[in-house]
């Protein structure tokens with residue numbers, strides 16, 4: 361392919377404004393080059409800076425492409441049938457790993473080990489769509505020590521006190537997860553490649569990814585120079601005291617770098633473990649959980665330690681009390697480096713504290729959680745739910761992402777949720793919190809690039825910027841996002857066309 365490329369399309373750039381025509385040479389946006397190869401595009405095609413998913417789990421997502429997907433199951437019978445079908449096609453001795461179930465889709469019945477009976481003792485682990493709970497088969501239960509419940513977790517029990525096979529939060533992560541055979545390094549490397557191909561097809565040129573140091577070392581670092589995607593890594597390693605060595609000594613480049621560390625302040629709304637200021641409307645005995653460092657009162661120390669090492673503390677905070685705690689932990693971060701992830705509920709008094717703060721949200725979580733939110737929160741607290749507009753008006757720097765594999769990493773689907781307020785049932789929820797297409801694009805381009813320390817110019821298409829771009833089939837600002845949202849025609853990373861649908 362020619363080094364110099366030219367496209368005759370309208371361009372949206374958050375730094376240099378609207379223009380016509382985009383040209384690049386050697387991976388960098390340039391002014392028009394008369395010798396450039398011209399790429400013809402269909403009428404209506406429209407260029408935006410390469411879309412960035414600000415929060416996903418790339419390797420987990422790649423591995424998830426291999427897992428049984430239960431996200432569309434609307435009944436127990438359907439879950440059982442899909443698991444049975446997968447079991448029939450799986451080698452003896454292999455674990456059957458599934459994900460994506462959501463009891464809200466079938467009326468709330470909690471899955472138990474009995475759902476997987478009759479599968480020849482196949483080891484089955486099925487993660488809830490938020491990965492904050494899993495249900496395991498009896499053969500897996502027999503391998504687990506369920507005699508004591510870890511802090512911040514729950515071993516769900518039946519009326520007689522026997523475990524049902526459903527484990528929540530720390531019980532899922534610290535009891536079930538370690539028992540699952542880890543994929544080999546080769547399998548993880550293959551997952552990386554599968555994930556990148558998947559993202560290219562969705563128009564994604566860069567990501568903020570949550571990964572473990574061990575994968576940074578063995579899976580990602582060997583690809584630091586030829587990774588066909590830009591990747592800002594937030595490390596999930598969270599032993600305390602924190603060993604920041606991998607973040608400090610890892611020599612990244614303009615494709616792969618470490619941006620920070622992650623900590624969990626609470627759980628999720630779906631499993632009523634998000635930490636709220638007031639009790640859950642549909643379970644008044646609980647206000648949710650503090651998890652990990654927040655449960656130990658160490659959140660602020662941790663955040664300051666990460667900042668002192670020049671990195672970004674990134675805090676999972678979904679409940680309004682967790683959000684308050686995350687803001688408190690960043691009190692000394694006057695450099696606006698720390699990130700609050702999810703921010704699904706926030707009280708009015710905290711919104712005013714968010715000027716210049718990086719608020720990293722996942723619009724499709726709104727679409728998924730909206731149907732159950734009124735029962736969890738009660739009508740009087742629904743104004744605290746997914747306050748995109750309030751955050752934007754308060755001067756927060758919104759960064760949008762997916763949290764893939766929890767939901768699809770299609771940025772256009774996320775944008776649709778942020779722009780229309782549409783939920784997964786098709787209802788429009790809290791449209792007063794919706795954003796304009798330009799605001800949503802900003803959160804998927806320049807503001808994500810800045811928050812995640814992408815190379816200079818990323819998130820724009822101005823002269824001298826890296827040639828990362830996404831070509832859509834129509835202007836996102838005039839598209840009918842409910843009925844005919846834009847589609848991706850082409851994805852370009854550093855001047856290389858990595859995906860084309862035309």
Ligand SMILES: [Zn+2]
Nearest residue numbers: 415416570763
């Ligand atoms: Zn996540």
